[in-house]
Amino acid sequence: MNSTSAQDSTAAPSTQGHGCKVALLGFGTVGSSVAKILCEHSVSDIRLTHILNRNVARKKVDWLPSSVQWTENIDDILSSDADIVVEVMGGLQPTEDWIRRVLSSGKSVVTANKQLIARCGPELIILAAQRNQQIHYGASVAGGVPVISGLQSGLAGDELFKICGILNGTCNYILSQMESKGVAFADALREAQKLGFAEADPTEDIDGLDARAKLTILTRVGLHCAVEPETIAVQSISRIEAIDFEYAGQLGCTIRQISWAEISSAGLKTQPQAPQTQAERSSLLAAVGPALVALSSPLARVEGSQNLVVTTGVYGGETVFGGHGAGGHPTAVAVVSDILAIAHSKQAGTSKSAQDLKAPALNTHRVSADYTAKHYLRFFVRDQPGIIACLATILSSCAINIDAVLQKPGCPKTRLPFLITLEECKASLVERALRQVNVLEFMVEPCLHLPIL
Amino acid sequence: MNSTSAQDSTAAPSTQGHGCKVALLGFGTVGSSVAKILCEHSVSDIRLTHILNRNVARKKVDWLPSSVQWTENIDDILSSDADIVVEVMGGLQPTEDWIRRVLSSGKSVVTANKQLIARCGPELIILAAQRNQQIHYGASVAGGVPVISGLQSGLAGDELFKICGILNGTCNYILSQMESKGVAFADALREAQKLGFAEADPTEDIDGLDARAKLTILTRVGLHCAVEPETIAVQSISRIEAIDFEYAGQLGCTIRQISWAEISSAGLKTQPQAPQTQAERSSLLAAVGPALVALSSPLARVEGSQNLVVTTGVYGGETVFGGHGAGGHPTAVAVVSDILAIAHSKQAGTSKSAQDLKAPALNTHRVSADYTAKHYLRFFVRDQPGIIACLATILSSCAINIDAVLQKPGCPKTRLPFLITLEECKASLVERALRQVNVLEFMVEPCLHLPIL
Numbered sequence: 067m068n069s070t071s072a073q074d075s076t077a078a079p080s081t082q083g084h085g086c087k088v089a090l091l092g093f094g095t096v097g098s099s100v101a102k103i104l105c106e107h108s109v110s111d112i113r114l115t116h117i118l119n120r121n122v123a124r125k126k127v128d129w130l131p132s133s134v135q136w137t138e139n140i141d142d143i144l145s146s147d148a149d150i151v152v153e154v155m156g157g158l159q160p161t162e163d164w165i166r167r168v169l170s171s172g173k174s175v176v177t178a179n180k181q182l183i184a185r186c187g188p189e190l191i192i193l194a195a196q197r198n199q200q201i202h203y204g205a206s207v208a209g210g211v212p213v214i215s216g217l218q219s220g221l222a223g224d225e226l227f228k229i230c231g232i233l234n235g236t237c238n239y240i241l242s243q244m245e246s247k248g249v250a251f252a253d254a255l256r257e258a259q260k261l262g263f264a265e266a267d268p269t270e271d272i273d274g275l276d277a278r279a280k281l282t283i284l285t286r287v288g289l290h291c292a293v294e295p296e297t298i299a300v301q302s303i304s305r306i307e308a309i310d311f312e313y314a315g316q317l318g319c320t321i322r323q324i325s326w327a328e329i330s331s332a333g334l335k336t337q338p339q340a341p342q343t344q345a346e347r348s349s350l351l352a353a354v355g356p357a358l359v360a361l362s363s364p365l366a367r368v369e370g371s372q373n374l375v376v377t378t379g380v381y382g383g384e385t386v387f388g389g390h391g392a393g394g395h396p397t398a399v400a401v402v403s404d405i406l407a408i409a410h411s412k413q414a415g416t417s418k419s420a421q422d423l424k425a426p427a428l429n430t431h432r433v434s435a436d437y438t439a440k441h442y443l444r445f446f447v448r449d450q451p452g453i454i455a456c457l458a459t460i461l462s463s464c465a466i467n468i469d470a471v472l473q474k475p476g477c478p479k480t481r482l483p484f485l486i487t488l489e490e491c492k493a494s495l496v497e498r499a500l501r502q503v504n505v506l507e508f509m510v511e512p513c514l515h516l517p518i519l
Numbered sequence: 520m521n522s523t524s525a526q527d528s529t530a531a532p533s534t535q536g537h538g539c540k541v542a543l544l545g546f547g548t549v550g551s552s553v554a555k556i557l558c559e560h561s562v563s564d565i566r567l568t569h570i571l572n573r574n575v576a577r578k579k580v581d582w583l584p585s586s587v588q589w590t591e592n593i594d595d596i597l598s599s600d601a602d603i604v605v606e607v608m609g610g611l612q613p614t615e616d617w618i619r620r621v622l623s624s625g626k627s628v629v630t631a632n633k634q635l636i637a638r639c640g641p642e643l644i645i646l647a648a649q650r651n652q653q654i655h656y657g658a659s660v661a662g663g664v665p666v667i668s669g670l671q672s673g674l675a676g677d678e679l680f681k682i683c684g685i686l687n688g689t690c691n692y693i694l695s696q697m698e699s700k701g702v703a704f705a706d707a708l709r710e711a712q713k714l715g716f717a718e719a720d721p722t723e724d725i726d727g728l729d730a731r732a733k734l735t736i737l738t739r740v741g742l743h744c745a746v747e748p749e750t751i752a753v754q755s756i757s758r759i760e761a762i763d764f765e766y767a768g769q770l771g772c773t774i775r776q777i778s779w780a781e782i783s784s785a786g787l788k789t790q791p792q793a794p795q796t797q798a799e800r801s802s803l804l805a806a807v808g809p810a811l812v813a814l815s816s817p818l819a820r821v822e823g824s825q826n827l828v829v830t831t832g833v834y835g836g837e838t839v840f841g842g843h844g845a846g847g848h849p850t851a852v853a854v855v856s857d858i859l860a861i862a863h864s865k866q867a868g869t870s871k872s873a874q875d876l877k878a879p880a881l882n883t884h885r886v887s888a889d890y891t892a893k894h895y896l897r898f899f900v901r902d903q904p905g906i907i908a909c910l911a912t913i914l915s916s917c918a919i920n921i922d923a924v925l926q927k928p929g930c931p932k933t934r935l936p937f938l939i940t941l942e943e944c945k946a947s948l949v950e951r952a953l954r955q956v957n958v959l960e961f962m963v964e965p966c967l968h969l970p971i972l
Binding site: 099103107204210211212213214215216219220221222223224225364367374379380381382383384385386387388389390395396398399400401402403404405406407411414415 | 552556560657663664665666667668669672673674675676677678817820827832833834835836837838839840841842843848849851852853854855856857858859860864867868
């Protein structure tokens with residue numbers, strides 16, 4: 067295996083320099099994978115010099131060079147000669163303070179921290195620029211799937227107006243287990259916890275808060291919208307039951323936790339539709355929650371803990387990015403790619419990354435979850451005559467058209483499930499009707515309302 | 520819609536400069552789409568200043584600013600103050616000479632020319648670097664699918680060892696039409712030509728030369744292998760018949776034109792397998808041609824003229840990129856993204872792109888098409904007793920194990936089709952056996968031999 071000189075001349079600066087020194091905050095699953103890649107893969111002139119973790123004695127490994135300095139004290143990192151500090155500790159505090167201090171001390175930052183970037187990414191980007199440093203966060207969304215860099219570079223020439231994806235591997239694992247094995251939500255969750263696909267406290271994943279942070283970041287980077295995570299509506303997947311997969315199957319669909327954001331007043335359409343005037347583009351539809359997706363759609367075929375992002379642009383149409391959304395090694399690939407991007411722009415003699423320069427100013431939009439779509443309404447009722455007539459009257463009075471009614475035979479009369487699908491209309495219209503429906507005396511529990519994408 | 524100042528400070532240089540001037544060589548489908556995006560989308564401080572085309576009078580359009588200068592003479596471009604020259608004329612000559620002269624005159628180049636980059640990309644990259652310029656070619660592979668930039672940035676931190684994909688929309692359109700409509704190859708080709716999905720002379724597409732050029736480029740960028748297009752084996756899709764889709768369907772497969780490259784001595788495996796030692800990695804398996812892919816695979820679900828690329832890395836596993844592989848607008852998105860990358864690195868004050876710096880030196884490998892896989896052998900024979908026994912004897916004498924024999928009933932005895940599938944073995948072993956088989960007197964035509972991926 068011989069090395070040709072095909073590109074040696076362009077690579078010159080990387081061999082002249084003293085190399086780029088990297089400090090690692092956090093030596094858990096992702097941190098140790100980052101260290102492993104930097105050591106094994108011997109990436110051009112990048113050197114791991116410091117590792118910070120609690121209880122360092124317990125963490126030390128024998129496969130790292132003895133030159134690596136271990137510490138429990140952030141001041142050791144701040145006063146070191148590290149050029150890039152990689153934050154893979156997670157959490158909001160002390161992480162945010164530490165990242166601010168790292169940037170202020172004239173070092174660049176690579177982080178995988180989605181909650182932190184979702185909450186204060188724009189501020190940290192400004193702080194970094196003020197100090198002639200960079201902050202990269204490619205690993206904060208979809209782990210090893212290179213969607214952030216894809217939005218920042220490969221699709222920079224397009225005008226994206228929609229991003230839709232499966233951004234949480236835990237929910238996808240649970241829902242795809244429920245689909246394939248017909249098990250109940252609680253059983254699928256327990257199984258996921260046993261296998262390490264779900265946390266002991268699964269709230270962040272199940273209730274959509276994890277995916278919401280990722281969608282916030284994608285919306286800023288891809289749609290150039292200034293959005294705060296709290297303004298994005300979330301719906302938990304915890305109310306999905308095995309019967310919902312039966313009904314979804316009868317509609318040629320399955321159920322997935324979908325995160326979507328779209329600049330449009332036209333609402334959520336199956337057919338991508340380019341916005342036509344500035345006025346029409348004044349609102350941002352954004353939501354995270356369970357939705358019906360056609361079995362023929364790429365979203366329905368995402369298995370286990372995989373992630374998938376579909377972007378839609380005015381010029382390029384739909385583009386798909388898929389891969390491992392979590393796990394030490396895939397996430398570490400994204401971290402190391404960011405380290406390389408910063409190292410090479412430092413070697414090229416600029417403190418600005420092309421990504422910083424490229425990023426257009428963010429636009430402010432009204433955030434809404436009032437999508438227009440077909441709707442899936444699943445009821446549990448105490449059976450009695452006249453239920454359908456009663457529901458049909460309420461829906462009709464709200465100017466909502468019923469598309470189909472499905473009732474699985476052989477179910478208990480005290481908790482009888484049935485399904486109504488609605489023709490395309492606004493979600494707010496349906497919610498208004500459901501406020502009347504949910505108080506009816508035959509309703510065993512509130513209606514489950516999902517969009518059909 | 521208000522603009523926040525979230526990233527204004529980082530974007531400062533792009534508003535200081537006089538902007539980046541772009542000249543366009545070629546005003547066909549892609550060229551006019553590039554001009555359209557640059558005008559409509561008003562990308563940050565990029566200005567289209569020159570357009571070169573034959574017979575300019577016939578080409579002029581009214582939607583471009585009157586300041587744009589039209590010319591038929593390359594010297595006008597060379598002597599202009601354009602910073603970036605976009606080449607979307609296609610062809611090898613005079614294109615190559617012109618690009619060399621453009622780079623030598625101190626301008627950077629963006630090209631969508633896959634044949635040119637496949638043949639002399641490394642040389643042009645060196646020439647660009649010598650002149651402190653850049654050459655970008657993101658549009659040369661898979662149109663609007665951002666796979667080149669994905670390999671160069673988002674996956675830079677991984678060590679990729681396999682790239683597999685559908686890189687030719689014409690073949691994919693023809694094969695998916697044959698699959699869904701059961702039509703003959705010639706009919707599907709005629710239909711594709713009528714709809715503009717295939718050229719009048721479809722050889723480049725059908726015989727795999729187009730996909731081979733793209734695979735050459737992906738292999739260099741993603742696997743860092745110095746490879747010449749001529750060393751990659753190609754097989755035409757023209758011998759695929761409707762009956763092959765019937766047989767493939769019985770095996771749970773369909774047929775697609777697949778391009779793949781893999782660093783390994785272990786051969787073509789369905790299961791990704793990381794190479795383990797340098798010795799094992801000394802050969803590059805690379806081929807373009809029709810192959811059986813499982814219906815459950817993402818490759819089987821690529822519709823019409825879409826493209827899909829699946830990369831496999833030691834650390835990140837499989838990553839998927841999909842989207843519109845051709846067409847004016849999607850290809851133009853890739854071109855404009857490249858223009859932006861160069862413009863921003865010029866604004867950042869560096870002549871080196873991060874991509875140039877990042878690119879590791881290329882390694883030289885022995886190129887082989889001797890993959891290890893299951894095999895699909897389709898025969899047309901004049902029916903007579905003892906054919907299967909005869910074939911089984913030859914295969915057995917070559918130490919090849921038969922997996923299954925399938926024969927569709929009710930076919931003409933003078934051109935009787937049947938199928939033998941083989942257990943996993945080397946392609947060269949099968950080819951050796953087929954040299955004995957193809958001369959047997961009952962063979963109506965040579966056996967069609969495809970890998971089962």
